[in-house]
Amino acid sequence: MPDTASSMSPTITSMIRLDHMHVLAAFHRYHADSPWWRKRAIVHSTCAALEIHAQPEEEIFYPALATVLNDDPTLSKSRPEHNEMRATIGRLRTMGPENAAYDGLFHQLMAAVMHHVADEETVLLPAAERALTSELRSLGARMTRRRLQLLGERPGEIAVNTVGTFPVATFLIASLAVLGITRCLPKVTKTPARYLL
Template sequence: MIETAQDPTIYQVIRDQHRAISELLAQLSREQDVARGQQLFTRVRDALDRHARAEEAVFYDVLAQHDAEGKKLARDAESDHSDIRRRLAELEVMRADDDAWGSRIEALTENVTQHVEFEENTIFPAMEAFIDDDQARTLAETFEALESRVEPEAAA
């Protein structure tokens, strides 16, 4: 496919997903019903997993190949993903009516928020410095294609 100026860039795609995940996390933190809380958690977990795996395979891979600083930024971002996966694994074995559920959701939300800020304020500008808009659109297409094929993994 030939990208046009109307096609989203990788930054737009990732930013839109960040907003959608943030909204899911906000809904999850407000949910009082245990069954709906468990269902929302599954949606959050799956969305985070697909998003992180596509970022690592497409976005961070390009970043890491650029230079030593890009490699360091990619490693830092992947470390954030590991922290988020650990929090998801903790929540996976809990019920939404567990006393610690709310504080664990809060900690997960904080990790995700910090990662989003790092990505949007540090990684995006680093990528924008060496890929043009056409490349950013191609990356978006690759990212979305990969993400649509990724089967979420249950938290370990």
């Protein structure tokens, strides 16, 4: 029997879709001719958002889906695709926007993420909504709590990236409000207007 907070939580599939939408919107704000500081802010905040999105997917969403999907090829390649994304993020963090390869590498990350998101939205999320109906809200509550932990581990990084966006934080605050646990927010989120641009 789900607890009250879980029954009021957004579903995990709606949370994943909203994350995707915010990350894709951040991609569209990146332009090769933008000032270096804006490019760096967008790249840093988007990379952090992708990491905080991918980890709970691997810990909560994919295992739940694996219980109802047998050897699904899209599910099987999801973790390796996350790992490729992490490798690209790692390379981006070793360079700055002044590097000639910076724009190309970020565009490579964008293309990989858009392909991955398309697979999740056309295959995995509909499959979850067909097969995990009664669990989608409790899984959403678990995902919110895990993201809160992950955000709390990197508040400095989030606070520094004030120019772009931090989509996970935006949605997290809304989710926590629904769950009635905003008192648990990390200190940085007490000034949300500073970075929820």
